[in-house]
Amino acid sequence: MAGLDFVMDGESAVDADAPVSRAERRDLQIQRVMDAAKKCFVRSGFQGASMHQICAEAGMSPGALYRYFPSKEAMIAAITEADRRNDAEIFTAMFENPDVVDGFVTAAMAHVRHMHESGNAPLFAEIRAESMRNEAIDRTCAMAMSEVQQAFGKYLQDAVDRGDIAPAVELDAFMPMVIAIGEGLAINDLPAQGVTFESIEKLMRVTVEAMLRPRRKT
Amino acid sequence: MAGLDFVMDGESAVDADAPVSRAERRDLQIQRVMDAAKKCFVRSGFQGASMHQICAEAGMSPGALYRYFPSKEAMIAAITEADRRNDAEIFTAMFENPDVVDGFVTAAMAHVRHMHESGNAPLFAEIRAESMRNEAIDRTCAMAMSEVQQAFGKYLQDAVDRGDIAPAVELDAFMPMVIAIGEGLAINDLPAQGVTFESIEKLMRVTVEAMLRPRRKT
DNA sequence: TCGCTTTATGCGAACGATCATTCTCGGTCA
DNA sequence: TGACCGAGAATGATCGTTCGCATAAAGCGA
Numbered sequence: 001m002a003g004l005d006f007v008m009d010g011e012s013a014v015d016a017d018a019p020v021s022r023a024e025r026r027d028l029q030i031q032r033v034m035d036a037a038k039k040c041f042v043r044s045g046f047q048g049a050s051m052h053q054i055c056a057e058a059g060m061s062p063g064a065l066y067r068y069f070p071s072k073e074a075m076i077a078a079i080t081e082a083d084r085r086n087d088a089e090i091f092t093a094m095f096e097n098p099d100v101v102d103g104f105v106t107a108a109m110a111h112v113r114h115m116h117e118s119g120n121a122p123l124f125a126e127i128r129a130e131s132m133r134n135e136a137i138d139r140t141c142a143m144a145m146s147e148v149q150q151a152f153g154k155y156l157q158d159a160v161d162r163g164d165i166a167p168a169v170e171l172d173a174f175m176p177m178v179i180a181i182g183e184g185l186a187i188n189d190l191p192a193q194g195v196t197f198e199s200i201e202k203l204m205r206v207t208v209e210a211m212l213r214p215r216r217k218t
Numbered sequence: 219m220a221g222l223d224f225v226m227d228g229e230s231a232v233d234a235d236a237p238v239s240r241a242e243r244r245d246l247q248i249q250r251v252m253d254a255a256k257k258c259f260v261r262s263g264f265q266g267a268s269m270h271q272i273c274a275e276a277g278m279s280p281g282a283l284y285r286y287f288p289s290k291e292a293m294i295a296a297i298t299e300a301d302r303r304n305d306a307e308i309f310t311a312m313f314e315n316p317d318v319v320d321g322f323v324t325a326a327m328a329h330v331r332h333m334h335e336s337g338n339a340p341l342f343a344e345i346r347a348e349s350m351r352n353e354a355i356d357r358t359c360a361m362a363m364s365e366v367q368q369a370f371g372k373y374l375q376d377a378v379d380r381g382d383i384a385p386a387v388e389l390d391a392f393m394p395m396v397i398a399i400g401e402g403l404a405i406n407d408l409p410a411q412g413v414t415f416e417s418i419e420k421l422m423r424v425t426v427e428a429m430l431r432p433r434r435k436t
Numbered sequence: 437t438c439g440c441t442t443t444a445t446g447c448g449a450a451c452g453a454t455c456a457t458t459c460t461c462g463g464t465c466a
Numbered sequence: 467t468g469a470c471c472g473a474g475a476a477t478g479a480t481c482g483t484t485c486g487c488a489t490a491a492a493g494c495g496a
Contacts, residue, residue: 025445029445042351047263047265048351050480050482051483052480052481060446061447062448062484063448063483063485063486064446066484122347122351125346125347128343129263129343129344129347130263132339133261133262133266168421169417170417172412173414173421174421180403180408181402184400185399188397188401190395195390195395199391200395203392206429207425207428207429210424210429211421214424215427244470244471247471269455269456279473280457280473280474281460281472281473282472282473284456285472289456
């Protein structure tokens with residue numbers, strides 16, 4: 001009788017599917033829904049993707065899906081936050097590089113690479129468009145990015161204080177402009193247009209160098 | 219009985235609405251619909267804005283509106299093309315400036331200014347997001363911009379040939395990158411974030427100068 | 437370990453609302 | 467008179483969401 005306990009059987013073969021607690025399984029299901037939702041949002045946009053499509057992609061019924069997310073808006077918020085937080089993490093590596101220009105260029109290139117490989121550019125464009133009219137999404141973005149922005153500001157200010165760099169404009173103006181430029185690169189997925197990573201990095205280095213250590217006069 | 223004809227009453231006051239031919243009136247109505255649609259698309263996005271909302275904004279019934287546009291998709295295409303063409307025109311002034319750096323910076327600043335004043339940034343973001351998943355919209359964008367891009371390429375090539383500039387990377391890579399950066403600036407509406415036009419122009423000039431006339435070595 | 441209750445999970449039909457679009461018909465011009 | 471225009475109800479489809487019900491798992495006193 002005890003031999004029929006399939007839970008024990010599963011454990012002896014692979015521990016990939018069997019020995020999961022209630023809470024673990026729940027997290028797994030949430031992840032499953034989010035993966036499906038992300039795929040649908042990339043394909044059709046937030047408003048364009050229907051809950052039925054997301055259900056089909058997740059292999060789940062509407063009744064089941066709504067056990068994990070109370071509404072479509074909550075799903076959009078969750079996807080947005082996860083995506084923004086993921087992007088933000090890439091930049092944290094920058095703060096350990098003592099050379100500001102090199103640190104920034106390296107981090108930005110990692111971001112470009114990640115955007116290209118993950119195919120998340122359409123999702124990012126969608127998030128950006130949505131955040132301009134949906135204040136809740138805008139706040140979600142701001143929250144997820146605020147830590148990196150603060151760290152970035154401090155990173156730059158330290159470099160200014162020690163005389164390593166002398167930005168062409170005040171940091172208050174510099175930060176938003178760099179972020180804007182970065183977003184442009186993120187949305188456009190240049191490698192997909194045939195631009196080599198080498199070209200991107202070269203031009204980015206020249207640009208950042210000029211912004212942070214401008215020539216005396218013109 | 220004739221005194222009840224309010225159309226004739228209007229003529230006696232101002233000639234702004236009365237003496238129009240059938241075709242002229244049709245163009246006027248089309249413009250009215252497009253203005254309303256643009257407003258709704260800015261507010262709610264392409265998918266989020268309903269035809270009923272657009273009808274209400276235009277002060278028109280669905281039956282009337284569908285006399286001028288066969289479908290919502292056609293309206294999206296029309297709005298997209300008009301917006302892209304409008305943006306493209308701003309850049310044509312650049313090609314008459316013999317100084318490439320100054321020409322580009324001046325045109326780009328005009329674009330930033332226009333984006334800020336017209337409040338079209340959300341519409342642009344929406345267009346950009348939509349063009350990544352809707353091939354028809356993508357083609358509409360490409361068509362509207364192709365002339366300016368070609369002219370821009372020629373403008374730069376001429377400057378290269380006469381030794382005025384020496385871009386940090388090949389023009390084939392330079393063009394998409396500059397466009398990407400420009401889109402980032404367009405979406406972010408920096409003046410709305412408190413960044414002054416002076417700061418934007420200064421950093422832009424430093425950047426463009428560095429991209430087109432890079433320092434010898436690093 | 438056994439039965440019993442409680443809770444969590446999943447399905448899929450069904451809901452009312454809203455969607456883009458069409459139809460019908462009366463009015464207005466050339 | 468005939469082509470065009472406009473209103474607004476109506477259409478079928480699809481939307482996000484809910485409901486009822488069945489099953490599986492966890493909790494628990496004995």
